[in-house]
Amino acid sequence: MADADWLNNINLLLYRIQQNDKLALKELYGFAGGKLLAIIVRIVKDREEAEDTLQEVFIKVWEQSNKYSGRGSAWGWLCVLARHSALDRLRSLNSHPHSSIHDDEEWLEGLFEADNASTTHSINRCLGHLKEQTRKSILMSFVYGHSHGEVSSELSVPLGTVKAWIRRGLQELKQCLAV
Amino acid sequence: MSGSLRYRNELICDHLASQYVAGAMTFRVRARMESLLAVTPELDRAVAFWADQFSVLHEQLPAEVPENKTWEQIDRRISVLDAHEQSASNSWWQSLLLWRVAGIGGMMTSFLLAMFLLLPSISPSPQxxxxxxxxxxxxxxxxxxxxxxxxxxxxxxxxxxxxxxxxxxxxxxxxxxxxxxxxxxxxxxxxxxxxxxxxxxxxxxxxxxxxxxxxxxxxxxxxxxxxxxxxxxxxxxxxxxxxxxxxxxxx
Incomplete structure (x- = not known):
């Protein structure tokens, strides 16, 4: 799991934002703004659009923080909010300029190396156990925001195959994460 | 019992939750999903599960440095939002002040109006x-x-x-x-x-x-x-x- 103190801080900041504490929003921005921008850039790619999307995300956090039910981590909720906002921005631009998974090859390889400290994270370990094409499809979908159709074009495999890879991959991941 | 039972099925919950977290839903379907989340704890739990798992990957992404102007713009927009809220609240108080100074005649009118409006709700339905x-x-x-x-x-x-x-x-x-x-x-x-x-x-x-x-x-x-x-x-x-x-x- 991610650093527990870091996650707790995010939880506390979101709680304060729910109480209309504007300073907490600024602290959250300093604390997690860069990470959220990294998520958005993977999907939107255009830097200016990504910065505008980050703005939208923080306005939504300010206005809709009460939508966070407290189930799961606040960081997980923020990631989903950032990804949805980035995908909405892409759709409104009517374009598909996702970053390519190849741009991050070094980072991705590091995630699944057996002697890397990051494999202490269950999700890294379990993704590492999946077949390469399955892992790639899941990462393209869940990190880079590609639709199944886009994954199918990128990997030059039929759409049905991509859907099956992702569905089976998620089942295997869930089983592995439960161990 | 509210909500449909099928949203409590583990497989369906899991599929919908993973689609939601991946962002694979259209805006309209996502809105429907969010209203279901509010009333279907099983679905909300499944979303939290996948959101938390993938948030670990997102947390490992190398952070980007936002431009200074981004926070300044957020700050400005929030100040405008707060000012609108404040002015709406102030105008409400001002309208109350007018009522206060309207005198006994106004108070009597208000009282009669309030009675007129309240009576139907106080009286039980004739049916x-x-x-x-x-x-x-x-x-x-x-x-x-x-x-x-x-x-x-x-x-x-x-x-x-x-x-x-x-x-x-x-x-x-x-x-x-x-x-x-x-x-x-x-x-x-x-x-x-x-x-x-x-x-x-x-x-x-x-x-x-x-x-x-x-x-x-x-x-x-x-x-x-x-x-x-x-x-x-x-x-x-x-x-x-x-x-x-x-x-x-x-x-």
Missing amino acids: ITGGANYVATMSAHNIDKAEIQFVISAYKKQGDTPSRLHVQWSQGHIDKKGDQSLHLWAEDKDSGEMVYIGLQPAQEQAWDLDKPSWLAVANSSRLLMTSNTNVPDSLNTVFSGPCVQLTAWQS
């Missing part, structure tokens, strides 16, 4: 005869010795008249009612499960209940009013009160 079957006395949530602000009376189905709820504000608190949307929940007296009844009608009117909602009220130990459709918690619960069953009047 319902007999007293309420259940009553919940509602006060501000989590405040010790809070005053009762309004009463919810529940009337059982009679003939063609469906089961109904009436919300009746205390005369001393009618001005606190405001325009806020309130959502009603019933807490099951045995399991403690929260059952969503629905959004309170905007006007002072009877609130018709279908059979599952009526049973939820009848089996509840407590009714709660929340500010949104999320399951009641300490943040979104505005009013709560014990729900008691009344015996019939003995002649």
